[in-house]
Amino acid sequence: MTKADFAALDAAGLNLHAVFALDQLPDALRDALHNECDPARRYSQLILIGNGGRALWQAIQREGVRSADPIDDFSVCKVGRWLAEQASGRLYEIVYPGERLIGLQTLGERAGWHFASPFMVGINECWGTWFAYRVAVLADTDFEPTRPVPGESPCTPCRSRPCVTACPGKAIENRGFSLANCVRYRLCNDSACRTTCVARLACPVRAEHRYDDDQIRHAYAISLHVIEQYQGGKT
Ligand code: SF4
Numbered sequence: 325m326t327k328a329d330f331a332a333l334d335a336a337g338l339n340l341h342a343v344f345a346l347d348q349l350p351d352a353l354r355d356a357l358h359n360e361c362d363p364a365r366r367y368s369q370l371i372l373i374g375n376g377g378r379a380l381w382q383a384i385q386r387e388g389v390r391s392a393d394p395i396d397d398f399s400v401c402k403v404g405r406w407l408a409e410q411a412s413g414r415l416y417e418i419v420y421p422g423e424r425l426i427g428l429q430t431l432g433e434r435a436g437w438h439f440a441s442p443f444m445v446g447i448n449e450c451w452g453t454w455f456a457y458r459v460a461v462l463a464d465t466d467f468e469p470t471r472p473v474p475g476e477s478p479c480t481p482c483r484s485r486p487c488v489t490a491c492p493g494k495a496i497e498n499r500g501f502s503l504a505n506c507v508r509y510r511l512c513n514d515s516a517c518r519t520t521c522v523a524r525l526a527c528p529v530r531a532e533h534r535y536d537d538d539q540i541r542h543a544y545a546i547s548l549h550v551i552e553q554y555q556g557g558k559t
């Protein structure tokens with residue numbers, strides 16, 4: 325086995341990495357992944373790449389990427405180049421970004437990146453909520469699997485829960501998160517959450533890693549567009 329060198333990805337702001345042996349993943353997760361790939365191919369590992377903090381967006385601005393989805397396009401391009409250098413000749417298949425769900429948060433839990441916050445965005449001690457999954461790749465590589473990042477949920481000792489009181493959509497209730505309330509509020513013309521999440525901004529954990537305003541607007545504009553399309557499709 326070889327130790328993967330993630331330096332080129334770090335330099336692009338893709339600074340979270342996890343390597344899983346496929347045969348160590350739970351059956352349901354592995355089956356979902358296999359359903360996503362060419363059945364004629366056999367992969368041994370899943371490589372999960374994410375970003376924490378502002379470095380990815382800054383790298384995208386530096387390189388002047390202009391496209392409808394610069395984060396996905398940049399991330400896929402960088403990971404493709406990295407694989408060409410680190411795993412030349414090995415088969416691989418990018419399963420995220422893509423159309424179907426592949427259990428990213430479950431993978432994030434196994435990597436030690438994800439604890440559920442009251443508003444359902446992942447949180448951890450290192451990045452607060454300011455991290456995201458960018459690329460997941462099935463590959464026939466033999467990299468050393470990574471260990472889970474150690475840490476606890478920052479929400480456990482958080483007694484005042486400012487995210488809950490900040491949410492203007494009453495989406496965070498005693499019974500748990502109400503996606504319906506969140507969506508209803510976000511779609512209001514005068515919503516404060518059309519291109520942001522006020523609860524997320526109110527969380528004090530690792531606020532120094534908060535995304536640039538442009539990145540927040542970009543990410544939430546995409547999710548609002550998806551909601552509007554879905555709502556439009558129901559009428
Ligand atoms: S404000 Fe407290 S409860 Fe809310 S996400 Fe942050 S740490 Fe968790």
Ligand code: SF4
Nearest residue numbers: 491493506517521523
């Ligand atoms: S987007 Fe707005 S309504 Fe939804 S959870 Fe965040 S703060 Fe609440």
